[in-house]
Amino acid sequence: MEQYSTSETETKSLPSTSSSSSSLENENLMKLLRGKTDSQRLAGLLLVTKLCDKNDQTAILNVYRALGSTFLHRLLLTGIGKGSGGGDNANRDAYLRLSVTVLAAFARVSQIAATDEMLSKVPLILEVLPMESSAPISDECYEFLFLVTAAHDDGTMTLYKSGGMNVLASQMPNLSHDSRAMELAIKLVHLIISKLPAEEVYVHPSELSKMVAAIAKQFALLHNALKFETLHLLSTILSSDHSGALHAVLRSMKSNDWSTCIRIGIMDVLQNRVATADKHRALVLAECVISIVGEEWLIGPTTLPDAPSSFPADRCILLVLETSRVEIAVGLNELAYLKYEASKNSSQNAETFVVTLRNLGAAFSLVERIIKLVSNFGDDEESNSASTISESTSSKIIGGLNETIGVVLDYLQDAKDHGKRKGDDLLASVRIVGSYLAEAPCACREKVNELLGYMLSVEGEDENSPFYSVTFLLPFLCQITMDIEGCKLFASTLAFGDVVGCLISLIHSSGSKTENGSTIFLACDTILNLLLKREQARFSLDNPSTIKLLQALPSWTEEESNPSVIMMASSICSLILDSTCEEALLRRPDFNTADLIALSRLMKRSLVTSGQDVLMPDDTNSEADLREIVTSGYSSWADRFPHIKQVVER
Structure with missing residues (x-):
């Protein structure tokens, strides 16, 4: 490529001007863009960056058609250092900035972004990212990658095969908080997770763990719409059936900052008025983290160097328990309505029943986790969790658990009254009751005594006789049969x-x-x-x-x-x-x-x-x-x- 002084090629992002359309129609500008020499095309591009309105997609499309693909490709290669002309570092840097700026402008036009020509630039832009520390150019690289990846049918796979996961994993930890580049990087991760087969994505647990840590920090620090995007993305990544290797890598990480960040983010979501779906995702995410690091995660630091907080260490467990209690109460009430009052012939009602039951899974599991954690307090009073729980908090937890189990027992009573003994909803209810009674055999005694025989007869949807319901209640049965009254109850x-x-x-x-x-x-x-x-x-x-x-x-x-x-x-x-x-x-x-x-x-x-x-x-x-x-x-x-x-x- 022909060489020019750095001053000739200094450029800024495309401006917004009211006269851009008339400028682009200038025949001389179009002649420069279609010129036979590199100097003509380069001069034309420089004029474009100064005169073209970045929001005028028609004008940008005209520029793209006039310029063609060859010159811009050579300009980018020269900027990267792969061009035949070479040139000094200052010129190469200017070429790189100019080519990236123009490519980002082209990518904002969906018709251009979806072309194979733009797709072919994805590997080159991925090469640019580790080289470029300038925030504006970095932002434009991420913008180009996102727009082309989203627009082209093969965009996500091309990004993946070009080493996109490696680049994102290495770059995201260093991106500024709440920056445009970070937002676009998160959107790129979302495209990878949502569009590629899980078998392709989860074979990179190390890279994914770095992405999770970076996204988790944004989840903790952000207070805008992107916070909910990070929530959705984290819950999707960590709840996948293919995430076992990723969980292992996260578990082995020396720093637990990622889990602390998620704790802070979940607390922000649960203590504010947000959509029910977002609260549910927060519970799913909490369950995922606990499955990785254990129940003691529910009680821990609520501060980060960048995010001071005055919340006590037990704030998270109380929020998770209260939200789970409400979700269980509302969910079971909806299930009861669908089973006993709504139309039995509606396919929509059947689908709603399945979705509601699935959504209850996280809340049920979290309550069981809390039961286990509370039981561990008595076994190990010197544990970190036990030492940070006040008597007042313990009373609140026990009260919340009693109230939750009472709601579940009412649901089982309703099922008994309707002559229903079979169903995964009933089996899940027996399980959570059994978990609590194993630790508190005297809880809700009157209701339990009345329902014990019924609970032992409950069958799952795929069972031919009671089995799991019995195993769920065995710890409780073993305890109560140690005295005469318990044996009488069991025998009856x-x-x-x-x-x-x-x-x-x-x-x-x-x-x-x-x-x-x-x-x-x-x-x-x-x-x-x-x-x-x-x-x-x-x-x-x-x-x-x-x-x-x-x-x-x-x-x-x-x-x-x-x-x-x-x-x-x-x-x-x-x-x-x-x-x-x-x-x-x-x-x-x-x-x-x-x-x-x-x-x-x-x-x-x-x-x-x-x-x-x-x-x-x-x-x-x-x-x-x-x-x-x-x-x-x-x-x-x-x-x-x-x-x-x-x-x-x-």
Whole structure:
């Protein structure tokens, strides 16, 4: 390219003038733009930057058509340092600024932005960004990238394949807060996330983590419409099913500033009057962050160096709980209306029901997270969270949880009154109630006592019998069956069979060596508690569920060497055997000799272990109690089971 002095090519962004149309119609200007030499075209461009109204799209389109593509491309290459002419640094810098300014002006005309010619400049402009520290030129680079990427069908993929994610990840942390460049960079990230397949995007967790950190800071600091764009973008990125690797990278970051920024941003949203959809997104985002860093995130710093705040550390948890409580109350009320009052034949109502239920998911999950956090306070009073929670705040949290669970119980009561036992909405309601009762078994006692049997009978949409509802309530059941009144309540619900069925399903599906092991032992403990108090609770063992236990428990232990498993299974069997005899068992059509042989082997294994003089070093009081149940039980019923006695004493 021909060389000119820097002064010749100094340029400013296109001005706004009322005479631009008449200037562009000047035949001499058009001749310069169509000139045969670079000097003519360059002179024409300089006149354009001074005379052309940047808002006059017709004039800009005329300039684009007159200039053509070749000269501007060579001008940009020379500015980058790839041109054949070279030239001194001052000239190259001026060429670069001029070419970027003109390209940005062209891109403001959607008809031009959508052309392949403009798309071909995307990789070059991405090269310019790391080179250019001047704010005006940087702004125009981001503007060009955004306008072309949005206008062209292949824009987003071209940006991605040209290394756009790497450039954005490296540049966004250094962009000024609330700058035009930052706003456009955020919009570019939104295009990438919304238009590209997740499989393409989430294979770059490191780059995404840097973008998340930069966007999170804007979410905390902004107080304009862009704040809600960042909220939407963060919740979309972090809630994706493909975000596991990204979560891992964020979790491993040394600085937690990104999560503090999100906490501050969420507080701003929740404590102000904003659209319901934005509050819901804030709850979704809160749930995502907690899934990454843990429940203690709910209580933490509310200040940043750039954003002083006088909010106490417990402000976030109170806002999240209150917003979740309101969303649950409103959402359940809408679900009840759609189920019991609205037209059953409306497809729109069915769709609204699904959307409302999905939206409730984040609120339900957050309440469960808060329940878990509060329970941890008692377990670890020296934790950072526990030390920052005042007695007044604790009372507010407990009050909010009680009120929320009361609303959920009312929803379940309504369903019971309408004869409804099946549905994911009901199952989710039982789950949250079970989570709270596990930590506060005396809460809402009157309502819980009335609804316990119903809750144990609730089935999910895809279930054929109650299973998950039982597992959700097992921690509560295990606690209440430790006393007589609780056993009486449990026995009165006639749900013993449901718990047994749940236990058998768990045994058959997993055994004790998987993540279900603790749930199996909870079910066993619940059954054991009831059996030990069966006389006071007036509970009869003459039902099919006891036979199923006598068949399933020996099967559970056949390949087990864990003494705890053997002793738990044999203790339950021993208590059942104490209420019957061998002859009566064998008369049952659902119990046969093979079952008796398996039962005999189990009792022999447990009694051999119990008969050892020295207990194992890791024996607990609980295991010692189980051994006592087995040995004392055997001495009580052995004569009534000659086959078992023969096997044991052989």
